[in-house]
Amino acid sequence: IDAFLKESFPSGFQWATSTESFKAEGGWLEDGKGETIWDRFSHEHQAFENQTIDLACDSYNKVDYDVYILRGLQVNTYQFSISWARIFPSGHRGSLSEKGALYYDKLINALIESGIQPVVTLYHWDLPQELQDAGGWTNPSIVEAFKDYADFCFSRFGDRVKTWNTFSSPWVVSHAGYGTGEHAPGIKDYVISSYQVTHNMLKSHAEAWHVYNDNYRKTQGGKVGIALNSDWAEPKNPALPEDVAAADRYLQFMLGWFAHPIFVDGDYPAELKTQIELKRNKCPSSEPARLPVFTPSESKRILGTADFFGLNHYTSRLVSNIDGGCTPGPQGVGDFQESVDPSWPSTASDWIFSAPSGLRMLLNYISKEYLNVVNVPIYITGNGMPTEYGGDTFNDTSRIEYMRGYINEALKAILTDGVNVQRFTVQSLMDGFEGKQGYSERFGLHYVEFENPERPRTPKQSAYFYSQVIEQNGFALSKAHI
Numbered sequence: 439i440d441a442f443l444k445e446s447f448p449s450g451f452q453w454a455t456s457t458e459s460f461k462a463e464g465g466w467l468e469d470g471k472g473e474t475i476w477d478r479f480s481h482e483h484q485a486f487e488n489q490t491i492d493l494a495c496d497s498y499n500k501v502d503y504d505v506y507i508l509r510g511l512q513v514n515t516y517q518f519s520i521s522w523a524r525i526f527p528s529g530h531r532g533s534l535s536e537k538g539a540l541y542y543d544k545l546i547n548a549l550i551e552s553g554i555q556p557v558v559t560l561y562h563w564d565l566p567q568e569l570q571d572a573g574g575w576t577n578p579s580i581v582e583a584f585k586d587y588a589d590f591c592f593s594r595f596g597d598r599v600k601t602w603n604t605f606s607s608p609w610v611v612s613h614a615g616y617g618t619g620e621h622a623p624g625i626k627d628y629v630i631s632s633y634q635v636t637h638n639m640l641k642s643h644a645e646a647w648h649v650y651n652d653n654y655r656k657t658q659g660g661k662v663g664i665a666l667n668s669d670w671a672e673p674k675n676p677a678l679p680e681d682v683a684a685a686d687r688y689l690q691f692m693l694g695w696f697a698h699p700i701f702v703d704g705d706y707p708a709e710l711k712t713q714i715e716l717k718r719n720k721c722p723s724s725e726p727a728r729l730p731v732f733t734p735s736e737s738k739r740i741l742g743t744a745d746f747f748g749l750n751h752y753t754s755r756l757v758s759n760i761d762g763g764c765t766p767g768p769q770g771v772g773d774f775q776e777s778v779d780p781s782w783p784s785t786a787s788d789w790i791f792s793a794p795s796g797l798r799m800l801l802n803y804i805s806k807e808y809l810n811v812v813n814v815p816i817y818i819t820g821n822g823m824p825t826e827y828g829g830d831t832f833n834d835t836s837r838i839e840y841m842r843g844y845i846n847e848a849l850k851a852i853l854t855d856g857v858n859v860q861r862f863t864v865q866s867l868m869d870g871f872e873g874k875q876g877y878s879e880r881f882g883l884h885y886v887e888f889e890n891p892e893r894p895r896t897p898k899q900s901a902y903f904y905s906q907v908i909e910q911n912g913f914a915l916s917k918a919h920i
Contacts, residue, residue: 447912452514452515453513454862454864457497457504458519460476460521466491470535475565484874487878493891494870495869508552512905514908515556516557516867518556519558520591522560523565557602559605580638581645584646596658600660601817602663604646604663606748606750606819608639616635617632618767636696641736644700647743662744663746663814663817670754670796672754684760684773687709688755694707698710699732699737701741701812702811726764726770745814746816747804750865751796753778756779787824801857801859817860821862822866825879833899834899848862868895
């Protein structure tokens with residue numbers, strides 16, 4: 439591991455933090471908002487201690503408060519997501535809620551008045567329930583609905599919003615929403631649905647990008663891309679060629695599934711197609727995966743539809759080669775097994791272990807693998823870790839160590855390796871609702887008192903640490919330990 443790099447980031451580097459609509463907004467029925475799949479999920483008691491998102495952090499009623507704590511943090515960029523059902527309660531344009539759109543106007547205007555650049559995600563997992571009732575992302579008609587929703591957002595907010603993520607962590611939607619079923623909408627079908635969902639999200643993403651490119655780019659001059667989540671995969675035994683190949687498959691199944699069609703050739707990675715074909719021949723009686731096919735014109739439509747490469751990254755895995763048999767899901771179909779290094783610090787989440795050097799490796803991998811054809815900058819659109827709900831409320835030293843490590847590895851990728859990274863986003867501005875875990879895992883730089891109906895926010899030590907990194911634009915002046 440290289441020594442800590444005491445240098446500055448390039449001038450003009452974007453320092454960001456984020457929230458996601460369903461994790462923070464609350465106001466689940468206010469002003470005509472439609473029901474979402476996460477409202478339904480929490481009302482069906484699927485989350486920790488039957489917690490719901492009815493009020494969450496009450497950000498719907500706290501625009502000024504949220505912008506106030508953002509100013510205190512000194513970030514120059516804030517990434518948030520729009521709730522589709524707050525603007526189109528049924529998912530369709532005919533159901534437009536003007537009051538819902540006004541909430542986002544108010545937030546965007548307050549950010550700009552404070553000198554903070556808004557970055558907007560169109561879809562962070564909270565599908566209108568009415569669209570889910572029609573099959574959600576498995577129904578091809580959703581492509582047109584998403585395109586319409588994107589069009590409305592560009593026309594309404596695009597005079598002020600200059601960076602758009604169409605989707606954030608779409609892999610999680612396909613994997614946890616439709617594969618394992620541990621997220622809303624709770625569908626367990628890794629054989630067919632999961633792959634259909636990715637297929638339709640890729641098409642939806644491309645249509646939104648083309649709408650922007652054709653109708654808004656000239657007048658608004660913004661950027662549209664996608665925020666893909668990926669771990670780094672390290673071969674468990676680097677001396678074994680089969681472990682090296684297995685680690686590559688891990689990345690192709692997670693990141694390549696989305697990035698390869700957009701950034702390389704409009705189609706799924708060869709490794710993914712080969713593995714699925716292999717399993718189809720091996721498992722005639724129980725096909726473990728069915729990959730939809732893009733027509734040549736669909737591939738052409740998808741390739742190159744990104745003005746930047748957004749990356750959400752939290753952790754790494756050691757990967758070894760196994761025979762996955764005929765079991766559906768990435769490990770079974772991909773013939774790999776994952777583990778973690780016992781030396782990596784754990785977090786309150788059973789899947790996030792701190793392995794900062796993985797970020798630098800992944801940034802280099804992305805640069806080589808995906809940015810040869812479509813040469814665009816990388817934005818780190820999400821990086822963070824949770825602490826326990828109780829825990830040491832404000833003195834979150836584990837988060838400070840995690841951020842220090844990951845931010846510094848991004849700096850090494852930029853200065854030492856020459857990777858074009860232009861933004862770092864710490865997830866999250868404040869504690870929020872974390873899916874099945876409800877409020878039991880805290881990702882925030884600010885502590886939210888969920889027992890108090892006012893939902894006060896208080897900066898943790900990590901907030902002071904981050905504002906210091908931002909103020910110095912890196913680590914050139916810093917003592918090794920802040």
